[in-house]
Amino acid sequence: MLTLYDNLGSGNGYKVRLLLTHLGIPFRRVDKSVTNGETRLPEYLRVNPNGRIPAVVFDDGRTLAESNAILLYFAEGTLYLPTHKFARAEVNQWLFFEQYSHEPYIAVLRFWRQYLESLTAIQEARVSELLEKGHAALKLMDDHMEKRQFLVDERYSIADIALYAYTHVAGDGGFDLAPYANLRAWLARVQCVPGHIPIDRECGP
Amino acid sequence: MLTLYDNLGSGNGYKVRLLLTHLGIPFRRVDKSVTNGETRLPEYLRVNPNGRIPAVVFDDGRTLAESNAILLYFAEGTLYLPTHKFARAEVNQWLFFEQYSHEPYIAVLRFWRQYLESLTAIQEARVSELLEKGHAALKLMDDHMEKRQFLVDERYSIADIALYAYTHVAGDGGFDLAPYANLRAWLARVQCVPGHIPIDRECGP
Numbered sequence: 399m400l401t402l403y404d405n406l407g408s409g410n411g412y413k414v415r416l417l418l419t420h421l422g423i424p425f426r427r428v429d430k431s432v433t434n435g436e437t438r439l440p441e442y443l444r445v446n447p448n449g450r451i452p453a454v455v456f457d458d459g460r461t462l463a464e465s466n467a468i469l470l471y472f473a474e475g476t477l478y479l480p481t482h483k484f485a486r487a488e489v490n491q492w493l494f495f496e497q498y499s500h501e502p503y504i505a506v507l508r509f510w511r512q513y514l515e516s517l518t519a520i521q522e523a524r525v526s527e528l529l530e531k532g533h534a535a536l537k538l539m540d541d542h543m544e545k546r547q548f549l550v551d552e553r554y555s556i557a558d559i560a561l562y563a564y565t566h567v568a569g570d571g572g573f574d575l576a577p578y579a580n581l582r583a584w585l586a587r588v589q590c591v592p593g594h595i596p597i598d599r600e601c602g603p
Numbered sequence: 604m605l606t607l608y609d610n611l612g613s614g615n616g617y618k619v620r621l622l623l624t625h626l627g628i629p630f631r632r633v634d635k636s637v638t639n640g641e642t643r644l645p646e647y648l649r650v651n652p653n654g655r656i657p658a659v660v661f662d663d664g665r666t667l668a669e670s671n672a673i674l675l676y677f678a679e680g681t682l683y684l685p686t687h688k689f690a691r692a693e694v695n696q697w698l699f700f701e702q703y704s705h706e707p708y709i710a711v712l713r714f715w716r717q718y719l720e721s722l723t724a725i726q727e728a729r730v731s732e733l734l735e736k737g738h739a740a741l742k743l744m745d746d747h748m749e750k751r752q753f754l755v756d757e758r759y760s761i762a763d764i765a766l767y768a769y770t771h772v773a774g775d776g777g778f779d780l781a782p783y784a785n786l787r788a789w790l791a792r793v794q795c796v797p798g799h800i801p802i803d804r805e806c807g808p
Contacts, residue, residue, distance in 0.1 A: 447743050447746065447747070448700060448704060448743060460689065462689075462692055462693070462696060463696055463700075464695070464696045464699035464700060464703075465699075466695070466699050467692055467695035467696040467698075467699050468692075470692065470695050471688070471689075471692040471695070474688065483676070483679065484665065484667075484676075487667055487672055487673075487675065487676040488667070490669065490671070490672035490675050490676070491667060491668055491669045491672040493672075493699075494669035494670075494671050494672050494698075494699075494702055495653060495668075495669060497699055497702050497703045498669075498702045498703070498706075498707075499653060501703075502703075502707065519728075520725065520728045520729060520732075523724075523725050523728070524725060527725075538652050538653060541652065542652070
């Protein structure tokens with residue numbers, strides 16, 4: 399059975415849990431703390447040399463890391479990835495946007511506020527920058543969703559899964575979603591997709 | 604003809620230039636400054652609402668942003684993307700590693716040192732963190748290349764193109780590559796791939 403190295407609080411882990419649950423693929427979840435250093439221990443670095451969750455280990459021992467690469471792997475050939483080449487390119491565009499222009503601000507501020515006992519002086523000094531850049535990402539998404547139901551091709555896909563993961567808990571990082579009506583409607587729409595599970599729900603067989 | 608919004612100093616732009624040149628796809632290059640704010644002007648935000656280069660505009664007006672999403676689009680069905688599903692997943696893993704664990708340290712320090720007149724106090728305070736995390740990325744790649752010729756499947760692919768772009772100019776950001784013999788051998792190998800062009804070479808017809 400597939401093994402998922404995961405953390406129940408992690409949006410990056412949640413993306414994979416949510417897709418595997420939609421697809422009905424059974425998996426064994428191994429929870430790793432993201433604060434006590436256990437993802438940097440030699441045992442785990444053999445799974446993912448980059449020392450991060452999520453990572454999956456297949457029955458034959460092969461491993462795959464990077465949440466969005468894992469989404470692409472399992473979504474291929476399913477309803478959750480468009481077949482049209484340009485629509486797939488747009489999904490990829492959103493996946494890279496998420497990791498470069500969204501997660502480093504929205505997920506990082508949430509991590510700082512939810513997981514750390516206190517911030518360093520440098521972190522304190524960066525809060526306003528992260529809020530500004532995170533809001534820029536949310537505004538871009540809100541504008542994009544003005545006349546759309548889902549991010550790409552008017553169908554729920556792994557682009558929605560990847561962006562939903564940290565957007566719906568952006569409040570934990572201090573982001574007020576009140577100004578983003580289109581975004582809030584989209585969050586509600588994602589929550590209504592059949593088979594949806596919340597971020598902290600332990601799944602698998 | 605395809606239009607590439609680009610900047611000759613940008614590694615992200617270079618990735619696209621290098622792949623299009625390998626593929627013999629003609630393109631018109633429009634240079635945008637990354638320091639004078641012109642990528643944030645309304646005219647450019649209609650091309651890429653995220654206000655970054657590179658972005659491509661097709662003949663029919665469709666646009667695509669995010670350097671690695673552009674690489675995946677053009678590499679599909681060519682020698683530069685493996686056909687085997689797991690090898691493609693490994694390419695994707697490297698592409699997301701590049702944007703999350705490599706570029707934000709190695710490219711950002713290069714940008715600070717090459718493009719900014721002076722650093723803010725917060726930037727100055729972050730230099731040691733960026734050096735440490737950038738070296739962690741370089742060490743991971745060096746370990747991976749110990750017994751390999753290329754990043755994935757022993758063949759030159761867009762994973763190599765994406766990681767080469769900022770690794771080969773890491774010195775500009777203050778990263779000494781001397782400790783990374785495997786990485787330096789790989790850089791030399793990439794430079795010997797037929798059709799290789801340097802980062803500052805203006806290409807296209």
